[in-house]
Amino acid sequence: MADTSQYAFVRHEMLPEQSPPASEQGIIKWLRENLFSSWFNSILTLVSIFFIYKIVSGAWPWVTNGIWSTSSLAECREVLDGATGACFSVLTERWNQLLFGFQYPNDAYWRPTLAFVLLAFAAAPVLFNKLPRKMLIFTGLYPFIAFWLIWGGTILTPVMVLVGLMVGFLAFQRLEQQSFAMGMLGGIVAAVVAIWLGGFVSSALPGFLAFEAVPSRDMGGFMLNLILGVVCVSLSLPIGILLALGRQSDMLIIKWICVMFIEFIRGVPLITLLFVANVVLAYFLPPGTNFDLILRVIIMITMFSSAYIAEVIRGGLAALPQGQYEAADSLGLDYAQSMRLIILPQALKISIPGIVNVAVGLFKDTTLVSVISMFDLVGMIRGPVLSSTEWNGVYWELWGFAVLLFFVVCYGISQYSQWLERQLQTDHR
């Protein structure tokens, strides 16, 4: 050890660590880095804070002073006596109308409610892979249960359709040994015949386990938006897949039919298609047939969304490396097998975000039916609620409610899709 006695002072122990200066730690550092890093950022921050303050200071008393239990806007104003405050009683008083429309039988509200609660259970195994696969049986049965609950009538109608589909599936399995196309054809024919025969049974016993039947023109409110959204998205998925495969096909005629259909539908606004459903479609049906507006609207919206879904799936098909197609061919699989076992599982996985985008867009577009005088949520607000004498002039509360409902559903779906994307990421990064 060196001799240190000649020096006046030598430190032998380490100094304790000093904490960083106050401006370099904790909340102050965070503020400096994230909010006030330059004069421009500081201005932006102050403007944003002022903006938020304006909104909160305006909305806070409005919400907290809100009145929930009067029966008209005039009464609300009386209670408020000049103070700012919302009149949320329009929501409590018209709750059922906003959700179910104004024609759905009052004592049957539990039926659609139950149907949508069951929807959560039916959708769960599809949405979350970890749940037991046995639950998919309920998902398969769900459309029939939901139909019976919402539209009412005898339970035999959906049961007979279900039986018909099962017969068709059995026929498909029998004939699939020969070829996929034969199986498809045989299955469809068998299903149609079985459903046609079942029709006699259900019309012979109209009172068997029957609820009060509700015609579809009585559907309304947010329920109508949900029905249109769920039905049209689930119907347009298989059609969209077929269209996408058709567009990729080598068969020129089929390819061009699909291309023309897709480009035509994507080129026109949904509202013109709804006009078609409203005023034109009836001309193209056999004289005397008169199926109701909601069914015509479902047909047109399904066509609309299947064209968009087809384009999304085509993107997924095109994104697959050519090697996958060649690998399927070299294994000796035929077209149907290679698509079902190799190509589509991968292509659909790639296109999930796009499909969810289309689904969210479609659900938002279901509000357009209010333009052709159907009473969905927007139609209810614009029509029966705002034009009633009690609630004429309650804008913010009603529109805020509509915004909230749509936001919760759409934002939830898009968050789910992001979660799913992360789950399905199989590349190791």
Added chain:
Amino acid sequence: MTTYSDPPSSGFRVSQLINDTRYRSYTFQFIALLLLVLAIGYLGSNLLTNLADAGLNISYKFLSEPAGYDINQRLIEYDSQATHLRASVVGLLNTLLVAVLGCITATILGVTVGVLRLSNNWIVSKLMAVYVEIFRNVPVLIWILIIMAVFVAVLPQPRDFRGEDAVASMVLGSFAFTGRGFYTPLPLFGPGSGIVVGIFIASIIAIFGYRRYAKNLLFSQGKLLPVFWPSVALFFVPAILMFFIMGRPITLEYPELKGFNFAGGIYMRNSLIALWFALSIYTAAFIAENVRAGILAVSKGQTEAAASLGLRPNRIMNLVVLPQALRVIIPPLISHFLNLTKNSSLAIAVGYMDLTGTLGGITLNQTGRAIETVLLLMLFYLTISLSISAIMNVYNNSVKLKGR
């Protein structure tokens, strides 16, 4: 020696049409074509029977009959005695008007929000994220109706501008924002104004010419000419000089309060404003996401490489990041423009007389010619969509990375 890959030498059998992959596709296509023809024939025969039963026919004669209704927002001369055709043209121009206005504001707003969302200012980026999520996840129809309701409820009525102690006053003495609509000054082009406009257009062409010349000079001789200030000067100076030389031929007509309403100037109805605003902020939320994705798609290495070459941040943005980001941004941007144009058909919900409101609305109801009007309507939107996608294809081909 025989090889297994030899084709079977036997003749053609009917079962080959189903089982042999060489012929099967023809069978399928034939069946598809047959089904299509049958379906069209079935629908067509239904149509003919239905039309005959109702005593109707397909004819476009109604287009030359007087329309008999008024359109309160129009770009060209129109009165209720004009034909349905002219009413449709007014509607068409209104559609294009709101589409163009909407595209411009949506782009400006969307790019701003997209860039701000990437800002390192925590509160600003969070605020922009909230904006994007709220506007993307709620139907545009609801936004149109909300903004319309807000306009009518919040802004003053024209009568509030009257009297000594008026509740409301005009902004800068020339703009009036009322619940019925906005009134702005109208430029009047007097004699000789053509020359001023001509000079203005010529100076814009000159700006492009100058910039190209400066670029060529930079690339060929390495000389750097100033570009920004000469462009600004070219933009303003010649036109303003000419304006005074010709004796101020262009004047402004200000809106004035006459009776219970404003007269003169440009009048934009509340429905136009509400539609324009709603479409802009809704589409801007989508464009913002696009812009953000486009900028994030340019890898950080590019920025760092440019910085290590000694480029200033401004130039890094202009020369390195933007050209690459634009390739990602522009195709979806154009499809958002297309969506905005299609969404403008929701004008019917607030009573703005666009093509859907005139041709697909009142004309349809008055003449009862549903098939003809809806067909025309679809044809118009289809033309716009297909021509925009054609332009997009040309653009995509021009910016495609050139492989070696």
